Amino acid sequence: MLNLERKVALVTGASRGIGKAIAIALENAGAHVVCISRTAKDVQAVADSLSNASSAACDVSSSESFTELVKNIVEDKGRMDILVNNAGITRDGLILRMKEDDWDLVMDINLKGAFNGIKAVMRSMMKQKSGRIINISSVVGLTGNAGQANYAASKAGLIGLTKSTAKELSSRGITVNCIAPGYIATDMTDKLSDAVKENLNKQIPLGRIGSPDDIAHMALYLASDEAGYITGQTIAVDGGIVMV
Numbered sequence: 001m002l003n004l005e006r007k008v009a010l011v012t013g014a015s016r017g018i019g020k021a022i023a024i025a026l027e028n029a030g031a032h033v034v035c036i037s038r039t040a041k042d043v044q045a046v047a048d049s050l051s052n053a054s055s056a057a058c059d060v061s062s063s064e065s066f067t068e069l070v071k072n073i074v075e076d077k078g079r080m081d082i083l084v085n086n087a088g089i090t091r092d093g094l095i096l097r098m099k100e101d102d103w104d105l106v107m108d109i110n111l112k113g114a115f116n117g118i119k120a121v122m123r124s125m126m127k128q129k130s131g132r133i134i135n136i137s138s139v140v141g142l143t144g145n146a147g148q149a150n151y152a153a154s155k156a157g158l159i160g161l162t163k164s165t166a167k168e169l170s171s172r173g174i175t176v177n178c179i180a181p182g183y184i185a186t187d188m189t190d191k192l193s194d195a196v197k198e199n200l201n202k203q204i205p206l207g208r209i210g211s212p213d214d215i216a217h218m219a220l221y222l223a224s225d226e227a228g229y230i231t232g233q234t235i236a237v238d239g240g241i242v243m244v
């Protein structure tokens, strides 16, 4: 049984979908979990449903807000053990028609948001000489996808960010890893057309769409002491879509 008692975890995008499942899994294993998203009432509802969690509204693309939030958590809880950079958005479209604003927004939230989080927690983790950073990428960051140049670039960027951060922080006992989910049933994928969903389904060797819990199980493992010899890795949790 993986045990996170006395650990403090921060999960971004925890108001629904994959982030919510990760927050629940970490809390069930004993961690105090701080749940964040932009919408205060949604993320508060998640924290309220758990016995050892709190919440805050924060836009991860603002380095100022993210830094302030982490400063407050460390002052209050005395430590910071686990950061899950999960918050992410899509603004899909073919490059020919993609607006610069849609490129920038996706980069600011998906990629710079993770950089902001890492910057905000790293001093505390370095002082503790321990920590776990988990970035939620995507199989699309490994394969690319027509109509998702901004999203795929942000998710591929997370893989490079993960490897670089892992190299910078490994001597301090901090591991940094990426999970690359495949096609997971959440609000993000619910808006896809039935035809796209059916086509995606056909590409999954294990023959089913993933659930947020499939990702949460891997996040829990990577957050645990048992995963202490794994760093800089990107682990696809995708029903076998990407096999390397």
Ligand SMILES: NC(=O)c1ccc[n+]([C@@H]2O[C@H](COP(=O)([O-])OP(=O)(O)OC[C@H]3O[C@@H](n4cnc5c(N)ncnc54)[C@H](OP(=O)(O)O)[C@@H]3O)[C@@H](O)[C@H]2O)c1
Pocket (backbone or CB within 6 Å): 012, 013, 014, 015, 016, 017, 018, 019, 036, 037, 038, 039, 040, 042, 058, 059, 060, 061, 086, 087, 088, 089, 109, 113, 136, 137, 138, 139, 180, 181, 182, 183, 184, 185, 186, 187, 188, 189
């Ligand atoms: N679902 C999939 O098939 C799939 C596949 C591969 C990778 N992923 C990745 O997994 C992660 C979670 O996806 P999901 O499907 O669970 O998405 P989702 O259901 O749309 O949830 C996204 C979460 O991120 C929060 N969020 C968005 N922008 C934010 C910001 N600027 N600051 C703070 N929080 C923000 C949202 O809350 P607010 O809107 O209130 O801020 C929400 O809690 C994303 O990074 C996504 O790219 C998903």
